[in-house]
Every structure is written in structure tokens, then in C-alpha cells.
Amino acid sequence: MNTPEKLIIFDTTLRDGEQSPGATMGQADKLRIAKQLERMGVDVIEAGFAASSPGDFAAIQAIAQVVKNSTVCSLARANLRDIEKAGLAIQAAPRKRIHTFIATSPLHMEKKLNLQPGQVIEAAVSAIREAKKYTDDIEFSCEDASRSEPEFLYRIIEAAIREGANTINIPDTVGYAVPSVFGEFIKNLREHVYNSDQAIWSVHCHNDLGLAVANSLSGVHFGGARQIECSINGLGERAGNCALEEVVMAVKTRKDFFNLGCYIDTRQLVPASKLVSSITGFPIQPNKAIVGANAFSHASGIHQDGVLKARDTYEIMTAEEVGWNTNKLVLGKLSGRSAFRQRVRELGIPTKSEEEINEAFARFKELADKKTDIFDEDIQSLFDEQYTEQQNIKFVSLKQASETGKRPYAEIVYLENGVERHGQAEGNGPVDATFNAIESCAKSGAELLLYSVNALTLGTQAQGEVTVRLSFGGRMVNGNGADPDILAASAKAYLDALNKLNVVREKKNPQFGNDAAAV
Numbered sequence: 001m002n003t004p005e006k007l008i009i010f011d012t013t014l015r016d017g018e019q020s021p022g023a024t025m026g027q028a029d030k031l032r033i034a035k036q037l038e039r040m041g042v043d044v045i046e047a048g049f050a051a052s053s054p055g056d057f058a059a060i061q062a063i064a065q066v067v068k069n070s071t072v073c074s075l076a077r078a079n080l081r082d083i084e085k086a087g088l089a090i091q092a093a094p095r096k097r098i099h100t101f102i103a104t105s106p107l108h109m110e111k112k113l114n115l116q117p118g119q120v121i122e123a124a125v126s127a128i129r130e131a132k133k134y135t136d137d138i139e140f141s142c143e144d145a146s147r148s149e150p151e152f153l154y155r156i157i158e159a160a161i162r163e164g165a166n167t168i169n170i171p172d173t174v175g176y177a178v179p180s181v182f183g184e185f186i187k188n189l190r191e192h193v194y195n196s197d198q199a200i201w202s203v204h205c206h207n208d209l210g211l212a213v214a215n216s217l218s219g220v221h222f223g224g225a226r227q228i229e230c231s232i233n234g235l236g237e238r239a240g241n242c243a244l245e246e247v248v249m250a251v252k253t254r255k256d257f258f259n260l261g262c263y264i265d266t267r268q269l270v271p272a273s274k275l276v277s278s279i280t281g282f283p284i285q286p287n288k289a290i291v292g293a294n295a296f297s298h299a300s301g302i303h304q305d306g307v308l309k310a311r312d313t314y315e316i317m318t319a320e321e322v323g324w325n326t327n328k329l330v331l332g333k334l335s336g337r338s339a340f341r342q343r344v345r346e347l348g349i350p351t352k353s354e355e356e357i358n359e360a361f362a363r364f365k366e367l368a369d370k371k372t373d374i375f376d377e378d379i380q381s382l383f384d385e386q387y388t389e390q391q392n393i394k395f396v397s398l399k400q401a402s403e404t405g406k407r408p409y410a411e412i413v414y415l416e417n418g419v420e421r422h423g424q425a426e427g428n429g430p431v432d433a434t435f436n437a438i439e440s441c442a443k444s445g446a447e448l449l450l451y452s453v454n455a456l457t458l459g460t461q462a463q464g465e466v467t468v469r470l471s472f473g474g475r476m477v478n479g480n481g482a483d484p485d486i487l488a489a490s491a492k493a494y495l496d497a498l499n500k501l502n503v504v505r506e507k508k509n510p511q512f513g514n515d516a517a518a519v
């Protein structure tokens, strides 16, 4: 294999990413992201569009003052005012680039710019000439290149390189390209532009058809581009840009195929993704490649068994190398014995025999059929000695009153070792009132750690299942209760947890007071 050629990673989270509706970022946010991009080893950071607003100008300036190892770049239209703003904004950066662009497709030139092709070439050339007053690192983009006439592209790119552009970017501005054609398109341009070897070729693909990463990789592999423009989490105008984490990991994981040098510290990918997500408020879909919560999670038994035997059976890269702590085996209705046994071991649950595991596994499958989230405490409770024992606290009835403007009120009746107990209380909400009513006579001293509701069936008459997690004296238990009435389900879950904690029986102990509340 030849020595790999370098692939330049040009990040545009702060420019095209910000064009994503709702993703506006302030100066401090941009600075934090820029520092993370630098830490990650991104080659070029497109920090913004200096002429777009005084705030963006200031943000680019601030980034140019602190970023030392990455090139700091500003976008500019092909006009003198934009170029001047860009040049001034990036001035302080040790490595600086101006990225100027103009549309080259017949549609954009005629309908949007209202310019003749010759005028578009003139605008590009004079913008590049002006940009050279600020830096030698000049990128020129032919906006909407994938819908432009190749013959016109040859002319404008040749003129741009002659004038001093040293990066030529071919954007698929509207995400119209398909991978095999796009790769050929770039190759064809490089073959026809007589001075093509005086510039680095770049691709900038949008994700309107979900093909941004594929098109970028095709542009690199088949077309010979050596710069990819991309953004964290694929943020960008409309459906977004090529996702940085995906192209970087594709090139790294399939080095055998791409044979390119890409010097990103991939352990910084997940932290960068989380940072951008928290700043923009755009959640990351769980099944998002590389940085989604499920990207290294295995839920099905056959896969879990494979991963436990050898991780590479179902993992082509490791969770650790992209910045996760580890991979995950998620227990649920599709899990098998291997994963269950492994979790039992991890939880340090002392088990006597394979038979015991098998019995608990059967109970686990029943539970998983009803419950989406299986907590570690659920697994623990499958092994509780009292699991199969007769419950000594049993729900009898609940009366509950809620009215706008009044505090909710609840009355509970339950059996404790066959003795009827009655409790009543108000609460901040109906569930709070229900739990207070139970505690008014149980006086368990337990702390409520979690309350969650699941619908077991569909529709408004759904059976609701409630999970309540209580802790007392260093022990933590989950109680479950199901009922079409969500408040009754809540009461049952609470009483189930009290059963497991065994604290009510200890109530006779003076520390819990007397049974005054019980009738």
C-alpha cells in the first residue's frame, strides 16, 4: 500500500451548521465549539460568515485570537465588502483562510444572481484578488456545482486557480448528487481543468437525500478530492451536511479501502457531538451512527452472545475509540441467557446454580414482555428471596379526589399481614397524595428515588404499569404495579416496593412509632 495522502477535514459546524433553522449560536458557544474542534485536530474551522452580522464578525475574531493549531476561515460572497469583513475577522489567526463562493449553475446565475456567466467569472476573480490582500490561503466554491455545466466549471475554476485560489470546493449545495456520478463528476473536472494540480480539491455535500456522507466519500475515493467539508452531527442548512464523525470513522475503519491519512483524535468525537447537541438543543437520534446512544448498544440475545464471546462479531470499531466509555448490552425482551448471566455477574448477585439463573431468566422474560426499561434493580429483584413469597402487604382500594384549585386528596386501604390499614393524606399531585396516604400509616422512612409509568397496552383504556424505586437503610428496590387506573397502579407499585424492603414489618420497632395511623 502507498503512503497515505492526507485528507483535510474542514469543519463547517459554526457556519453551515448555524444555517440549520434553530441552531443559532452566540460568541461564547462558538468559542467552546471551536476549542473542541481544535482539540480534536480538525484542519480547518469555518468559524462563520463575517459579513452576515456584527455578532458573527466578533465571534470569528474571538476564535481567530485563540485557535492556534487549526486554520480559521470565514465565508464571504464574491464581493469586496464581504471579503474585507472576512479578512479583518480572521486577521489574528496564525493560520487563516478566506472562503469565497459564487453560484455557477444556469438556474442560480439567471434566477438568483441575475448575472451572465462572464460576469460571474469576473466577480469570482476579483473576489480572489481582493482576498489575497489578507491571506494566501484562499478557497473558492462553485455553489450548486452539481447542477452546473461542466464546461462552465472548467472555465471558472481555471480562472480561480490562476488568480490564486489554492482550494477548489465542489459543493452539492442541494443534495442532488448520487455517489457514483458525483465521484466521476469530480474526476472529470480534475481531468479537464488544465491547472487542476495547483489546487487541493474539496467536496461539500448536503444531505437532502441522505447521501451526503456517501457522496463525500465517493468524491474522495473516485474523484480524488482531498478535503471534505463536514459538520458535527451533520448539522447544516435544511437536512444538513456530511456528518464529520461518520466520514472520519469511515476513512479510519476502512483504511484498507480509502488509504488516506486522517489525523483526527477520534476519542473527541462523542464529546464534540454532545457539546454541539447541548448548545444547539438538537437532540441526537439514538440510532445515529457513531455518536447515537445506541451506536454501540446490543439488545438482541444472539448479538449479545456474540459480543460477549468476541466483540468484533458485531462491532466494526470500538466504543472507546470514538469517545464512549464502553459498549453496552441492553437487557430487554429480545435478550438471551448469555447477556442475562453476564449482567447478574456484573451486579455481584450471588447465584447458586445454573438452574437458579434459568428460573430467574424465565421471570425476566415475563417482566420484559411488559416493561420497556429493565433496571438493574429489576434484575436484582428477580433474585430476591421474598420474590416468590406471599406478599404480606396487599392493596385493597384507593379513593382519590382532584379538583382544579384544590390540593389532591387520597384515602388508601391495604392489608398488612391480614390486618386492614387505612391511611389518608393530601399531596402536591394525585400521585403524591396517594403515596402520602400510604406513608401516613406505613411510616416506612423509605426515600422515593424513581417513579415511572408505562402503558402496557394501547389506547386510552391502556393498562398502566408503574415502577417505583424506594431506598431504605442502604437498600434499593423496585416495586411494580399494573392497573387501568394509573393511581391504583401507583399505589400497588409503592406497596410492592414496601414489601420488598420489608420495612413495614419492622414498623413495630419504636423508631417507626406506634400504629396510631392504622385503624
Ligand SMILES: CC(=O)SCCNC(=O)CCNC(=O)[C@H](O)C(C)(C)COP(=O)(O)OP(=O)(O)OC[C@H]1O[C@@H](n2cnc3c(N)ncnc32)[C@H](O)[C@@H]1OP(=O)(O)O
Pocket: 016, 019, 049, 051, 052, 053, 076, 077, 078, 079, 101, 102, 103, 112, 113, 114, 143, 173, 237
Ligand atoms: C449555499 C450557502 O450556504 S451560501 C451561504 C448562505 N448563508 C447565509 O446567507 C447566511 C448569512 N447571510 C446573511 O446574513 C445575509 O443574507 C447577507 C448579510 C449575506 C446579505 O444580506 P442582504 O444584503 O440583505 O441580501 P439578501 O440576503 O436579501 O440577498 C442576497 C444577495 O446576495 C447576492 N449573492 C448571493 N450569493 C452571492 C455571491 N456568492 N456573491 C455575490 N453576491 C451574492 C444575491 O444575488 C442577493 O443580491 P441582491 O440583493 O442584489 O439580489
Ligand SMILES: CC(C)C(=O)C(=O)O
Pocket: 016, 075, 101, 141, 142, 143, 144, 169, 171, 172, 173, 174, 204, 206
Ligand atoms: C458556501 C457553499 C460552500 C455552501 O455552503 C454550499 O454550496 O452548500
Ligand SMILES: [Mg+2]
Pocket: 016, 171, 173, 204, 206, 237
Ligand atoms: Mg452548504
